[in-house]
Amino acid sequence: MSIKQDLKQLMKPYYMFNILLSLSYIAFKRVPILCHNFFETDHCEFEGRETEILFFLIIVVMIRTRKAGSVSMVNYISSSFIYTKVANLILWFNADILMGIIYGIIFIFGAFLFPEPTYSGADQVIYFRGAENLNEELQKEKHTIWLITFYTVWNPACVNFAPIFAKLSNQYGLENLKFGKIDIGRHPEAAKKYQVNDSSFSKQLPTVILFKEGKEVMRRPIPDGKNNFVKFPFSEESIQNVFGLNHLFDEARNQLNTQKRLKTE
Incomplete structure (x- = not known):
């Protein structure tokens, strides 16, 4: 910004x-x-x-x-x-x-x-209504890659990250590369299932998890050897680099092109 x-x-x-x-x-x-x-x-x-x-x-x-x-x-x-x-x-x-x-x-x-302003611009983000809703979507189309943000509306870091995540969803979103969010303040069962601490002193907010074939393959922030969470700068560049969004986008686009070509043959 x-x-x-x-x-x-x-x-x-x-x-x-x-x-x-x-x-x-x-x-x-x-x-x-x-x-x-x-x-x-x-x-x-x-x-x-x-x-x-x-x-x-x-x-x-x-x-x-x-x-x-x-x-x-x-x-x-x-x-x-x-x-x-x-x-x-x-x-x-x-x-x-x-x-x-x-x-x-x-x-x-x-x-x-004067509540803290939330992001209200355009995005390609899907909002999930609980852990079961998220799990169903992850298992329904396992060829789809998902990048999911676990957040709360009252956490400043989550509020600040919202426009960045929205921008990334507009830039990289495809039919088989999707972006989602789940409010673990409203759905604490999701926080428990995916092991994200939602307390006011939590160092895990927000947490971004990458899912492939319905399974978690990467998340940030992550704990160190002493079980303390390593500070992660939730900037546009850091998300692009750590999660390899350019590579994921090319991979997903090539997969779509292959599917279209097979349909026309």
Whole structure:
């Protein structure tokens, strides 16, 4: 995603609202006119505890966004929202209990008023309704190659990956090379069957699995020798390279051409 596209994305209400919440305490504490009115003091500087909280926040955001595999400015910012808002909540409560309560109310209602935007563009993605539905489709036409994303609607990494997966489906989708998605938040039995952790602390979201002849042949992310999941950058280029989409596309297209030729003979 280009810088221009990133900036356009950040203009959406969800991002604008959360950026304002994330910067609220710093703005009210450091801008003199706001500081004098809300804190009733001429000392518009961070105190020792406030500085500690902000430094700790920076460290947490850097670690968590790197572990999430964020690959663009929007990804980094959206991945950090929960930590920055919690830090602001602590700062507001530390400064004034009433302001902390007001911030908390705004925090909660904002989540309902400004949900994170989801991808709604064109794609060739098939959405499955549970593990049984997915398994039936995998077994029905075993000559079809499937690339399936296991995701949840509330996970920022899954939301950020949605337009990338949609673009790949438009670029590589064929009759015998198909792209699918299954929401394991709504269908936890699918998460259990395909061993994908769907908890809020999961390092497996999203998970992309390649199926051939109805069987899994590759997935990302994967665990290392200590059963910790290796960070995987869910970018367009990484999916193309790791899953060999160009090779799969040529293989599937040649198979279709062969079938058409046999029908005409």
